[in-house]
Amino acid sequence: MITCGIDIGSVTAKGVIMDENNLLATTIQFTGYNAGTAGETVLQKLLGQAGLKREQIVALIATGYGRNSVDFADKTLSEIICHGAGAHFAIPTARTVIDIGGQDSKVILLSDAGQVLNFVMNDKCAAGTGRFLEVMARALETDLDGFGQLSLKGSTPAAISSTCTVFAESEVISLVAKGESRENIIAGIHRSIAARTVAMANRVGLIPDIVMTGGVSRNIGVIQALEKLLNLPVTVPENAQLTGAIGAALLAQRAPNVA
């Protein structure tokens, strides 16, 4: 059965076409201001890549914060359900999924069978999310791609006490003024994100194996900071950023009343 999953995040729109467990096409692009248009573009790119026509897609599920703007979807599901399914598919032993995206972060608890048992989301602010990292990168005049590697060179992570993005930016600027190295500041930023995520995870309980998904999973500095605080390995699946879209496509293969 050929299915499609489209995950419209706050920063990026992701999509996959799957035939059972095989990925036929994948795409990632910026969402922009119009989530509906982004969804349409993602679908066209996927169809072109896979050489398929729309009518060959048996079922299409939209997920992510912009899911309700994808008016051509057969069904919408929350990104928590889809990330759970996607993470279980990628790593069947996964019991805890840490998903940090552009504007929110979530910890999802899975059963052995990959069913979502419980979850917790961050509060209504950008603290500890991809947006937080973007703001910090701007303050430190660097780009996000180099952020993770730079932090690994930090010998002593700087103390970042604020969890609020705006206050943390002020704190970073103060550290720069004091002459703290950029590497240590970035390592401190990653530690503060990790601390916030672990505190959130403790609200639902945390069971290994731990898997990380979402855009921030591309940042090796955050992964290592998490592993250090948890004293447990954190695995990042091969297509971590596509986890929600893959989950949506997999769930689309089930009977419509399952999820």
Place this chain on the structure above:
Amino acid sequence: MNPTEIIEQFRIAVRDPFGTARTIREGQNRPVVGYTCTYFPEEIVLAAGAHPFRLFGKSTVMLKTDAHIQAYGCSLARAVFEDALSGELDFLDVMAFPHSCDTMQRLSDIWRLNIKNTVHLDLLFPVHLKSEAAQDYMEAVLERFRKGMEQVFQVDISKDAMQNAISLMNRIRASLTALYKLRAAHSASISGSDLSHVVQGAMILDRLEVADKLEALVSALKGTHTPTRTAPAKRVLLSGSVCLHPDIHTIIEEQGGAVAWDDLCTGSRYFDVQVPEDLPPIPAIAKRFLNRAICPAKHGGTTRRGGDLLKLISTHRIDGVIFLFLKFCDPHGFDYPDLKTALETAGIPTLFLEVETGKPVDGPTRTRVETFLQILNQREAAL
């Protein structure tokens, strides 16, 4: 009148509570007594010829309150006080504060010092409802309030007037209970949003009108009900203080669920348990307050609220509980961990949802509610 027309009258009252109260005051020449909590003896106000009027806080932008109440005070107390400071509540003849939580108690003090054009009364009820003195204590507070009403309005409140008011409020409680039972049995009979508006409106509109309308609504819904759902809905219970977000009902219903019952002070805690009509009025009202569903600002034993919730879950075959937490509400915040543990031990999934009055349901809140319902759906599929 058909159900939609009746429900619309309650919706209008919720949309324009102050206009509704002004109409009652001017049209019926009846003084209006504002109050903030369901531990309030509306019967005594009615017996005094006045109109009891529940305040839910309409203001969404706080221009004056910040000078009096800290930003981390609950949004309900802050909105109610902003309404008062901005002159929206000038029609109130009396403002009564039942001692519920510390925030409301402090709001009472701030109100007394700053709002000069209404008579201010406190009802300092007992907190420990299981103590031997609770009934006497409760009666003494109610008697004091009765005398306060007589003094303020220069009336003698007769026993007959009290009995009539009790009968009237019992009619309202009976109809609201019937409506809840109707919805619990057939979720399609009335939407959760409509029912939420009906309960709120019942605390705003003229009570005689409410009693008549509710009886008509129950009768009309019983007569017209035709089951429309093919699959049984996931049955959710809402627990918390106020729910002024009917959108939450809609999101739940969009996901194939339904709020089958609630434990809210804008819901079942308003009408739970009748006032016994075979007892003298004051002891009878006191008895109801001791026996009705307890709120976390009162103490009835360390396991009473958890026990009550589990009973509601069993009676109404609840699949999951959403704790609707009004941000900065200490009493509910302190109760939550124990309630969550009690429910999880019993295998009942829960969701903690933080809300504020005056702020719409946003995207992340929608995601939380949708996910919770999808988890309930997956659970069923896995069984």
